[in-house]
Amino acid sequence: MLIDTHSHIYSEDFIHDRDEALQRAYESGVKKIVLPNIDSGSIKHMLDLSEAYPHLCYPLMGLHPTSVDEDYKEELQAIEYWLERRKFYGIGEIGIDLYWDKKFIEEQKEAFRYQIKLAKKYNLPVVIHVRNSFEETYEIVKEEQDGSLNGVFHCFSGSEIEATKIIELGFLFGIGGVVTFKNSTLDEVLKSIDISNLVLETDSPYLSPVPKRGKRNESSYLMYIAQKIAEVYNVPVARVAEITTSNARNLFGI
Template sequence: MGNRQFGFPCFLCLKLSQEMLIDTHSHIYTEDFSDDIAEVIQRAYENEVRKIVLPNIDSSTVKKLLDLSEQYPQICYPLMGLHPTSVNEDYEEELELVEFWLQKQKFYGIGEIGIDLYWDKTFVNEQTDAFRRQIRMAIKYDLPIVIHFRESFNEVMAVLQEEKVPGLRGVFHSFSGTIEQAQQVIDLGFKLGVNGVVTFKNSGMDKVIEKVDPSHIILETDAPYLTPVPFRGKRNESSYLIYVARKVAELHGISVQELARRSSQNAESLFQI
């Protein structure tokens, strides 16, 4: 019944409290889940994950994203955006498509967007421009932004400082920075997206997250990536969010119910879900 040696509540305890969890960043619409998506959704639901926010990647993923969102409208909340690792010479066309979809139907945010200097720096200028223009779309459509900032915290922050207007809001997804960077995010009025990395030994994120008030935290899996302990190395899925919630609750010395309640409130108010 779960890990009790540290006095953690079990799954059942969370059920009894009727607190739900929200996975604010999940790519369960991709091929990794095409064989068993119904079971994945079922397991998420059984583990109190009642809402799942789905960030887009690029034009090749829109159909799958929208199909899943239509199939599970009470659970899945789609975002629209162009991921920085999908930015290349065709990015203008991709951005036109993002705007086309924003005009066409309801989305709950712009994401995921940002700058990634880890995989490839070839298109750094294009990535920066795509990020800037999608921030402007978020302002135009009054939507939150979901930021990917792999090895690009300062670059992302510089664009945000130039583009920010009152009302601009969002999350630094998969937050992996220092306590000083966490403070900069908080000062900007943005949330920190915390995932399975906080459960990894030697990630150092426990030392940062324990100093961040839960009012600034939302939870995410980034499925199929970043699988929390004890499933590290396997495919991640939304039901594993409970392991992230437990770890964050433990770091703050509060019950998992309390952490679930607070982080879910943050997520609901950010995405209006």
């Protein structure tokens, strides 16, 4: 059994074959899928899917950093509205993204810190998006870490130094398709990280692993990532599944 800890399978990319994609995931051994939110526009699609497949799909609530702009405070109000009204399994996806635009960097920082405080209030893990922003993100998490905060650095592809800092914070690493890329050095970095610190993710529909690179990603492709991790650590795939599934269950309470 595998758990995909990060999939946007509720997105419009799956509008024509969502049920079939979920069936393919289940048949490939992916028995649980964690759904991170993007913004107020994605909530209905995510919750509709969670209600249709309550034993397969587990929703998170959060505001993605690339959706932070002038009206971010209204977006945060929508996040709080939903947190007060139903069960979620984490706060995400949240963080800082300086790849596309730095115009709203201060707003991103404020929204990130605010949502970390919501995670503490509701005793939920955080799923952190980091892109061209490790130091900015790390400093906020370090300041907010009072022993009650836990979560995962989603789509980790950083250095050994960054990995050490993440472990010291008490966070896990979300490992996805990047580890299978031929031009990636992530497999070498992982050798400095104990496998007990990992969870697996696809980030569907993005970042398809080899041999599906260039195609739309989906949760059924998680097996390719598990196979690569097994190769990196020289352990059976079943052992990778056992460790990462246990970590995901403990983190998200599923």
